[in-house]
Amino acid sequence: MIKKISIKTKIGWISVFEEKGKVFKIQFGKIKKQTNSLVLNAFKQKIKKFFKYQTTNINIPHKLLGNRIQKKIWNELKKINFGNTKSYGTIAKKYNISPRYVGKICGQNKLMLLVPCHRVIKSDGSLGGFTSVGGVNLKKKILEFEKKI
DNA sequence: CGCCTAACTCGGC
């Protein structure tokens, strides 16, 4: 049984999906049918706090859907603190893969905010891309929000 | 410094 809700935030609508008590997908956008649950409710509270700067890390029971390397990278991303950024190259070097591959993995990330793929930017300081997760514009919004702290 | 290019990895067609 999959449950899902949408939450309105200052960067727009976010939808969260949950199954068996674990969040497995967080995406940008609003969905029509919603079914609440304890976990989703908890997530909602967290996200609201997050956007009020009352908490910096959203940790909630979740499931990482991916292969070994993807999980590795995502775990690495989770270590980036609120307001910080890292370049694709930095992460790539650490795991001995190509920066392109890092970007690709970020694109496969289904847990935006929880796995902060938006905190990974190009080495020259520009944003890079974000097309598969809602557009560069969204990335910009999130980063601007985090910078204001 | 700005612009161009080759190279990295992997999945999808």
Next chain:
DNA sequence: GCCGAGTTAGGCG
């Protein structure tokens, strides 16, 4: 096989 995806380092003027 080629192409693209949230790159990058290096060369050239």
